Amino acid sequence: MFTGIIQAVGTLAALTPRGGDVSLTLDAAALDLSAVQLGDSIAVNGVCLTVTARNRQQFSVDCSRETLKLTTLGQLRPGARVNLEKALTLATPLGGHLVSGHVDGLARVESREEEARATSFWLRAPDELAHYIAKKGSVTIDGVSLTVNEVEGARFRLTIIPHTLAQTIMGEYLSGTQVNLEIDVVARYLERLLQGRVTAPPSAFAGLSGSPYA
Known part of the structure; x- marks a missing residue:
């Protein structure tokens, strides 16, 4: 999850094709990567992606064909600037709203x-x-x-x-x-939730307090 408060703007350093999808390497000198571990999530232009490699100023992520098709990441070229946000923690101020990083x-x-x-x-x-x-x-x-x-x-x-x-x-x-x-x-x-009341069979609501099917 994220807050929608951008922490830094990075730059796409490289886009490397790999077996039908791509790996993105991003310059993120303005983002504190010191506590970022492999497997952590970082939102890139609002897309939740998994860190596969990093050093002090760069990190890499993999993008599937589905992600490339459904987001603008497939349109990026080296040098493009991107919004960056690390995943929130329990200590992160929720200055925006709850953001999943799953682009609709x-x-x-x-x-x-x-x-x-x-x-x-x-x-x-x-x-x-x-x-x-x-x-x-x-x-x-x-x-x-x-x-x-x-x-x-x-x-x-x-x-x-x-x-x-x-x-x-x-x-x-x-x-x-x-x-x-x-x-x-x-x-x-x-x-x-509203659809569930219509599509779920009556037995799904058996015994629920206040349910019209109880």
Whole structure:
């Protein structure tokens, strides 16, 4: 799990094909890797990946074909900048919201407009994910925990303060940029719980207090 508060911006140093998938090596000099162990998780542009090698300033991760297909990581080329966050611990301040690092789909930036010192982005979500996005709710864009300001169908607006633009890759977004989108994990589980009441056989609820099937 992660918080959606980006800890550093790294750079893709190398992309190495390996048996149909790839290994990514990232320069992460601004990220404290001293306590990172092999097998630990680091979110790269919001994608939870497992550390397979590291030194003081770099770490490597493997990306399956499924990850390359469903996220923007397959579009990266050496030199590309990426958002980085280490997995949270019980001592980590939860400054954003609970983020799983499991990308639900790709959103696309439709427009960018400066509003005083802030920057407003309109993005379009995949139609099948649009109903999860609510005004004043949370979404994760390339690993960044953000509040939705406005929703119009599958379109939603984000207002980004200068600090966030400077400390993440969001300052590089232009119209047409594809980004990794993760919906709020609470919305995902709530929907499944509601579906369970409909799809599970009545025997599944036998004896549960308050169940209509008890």
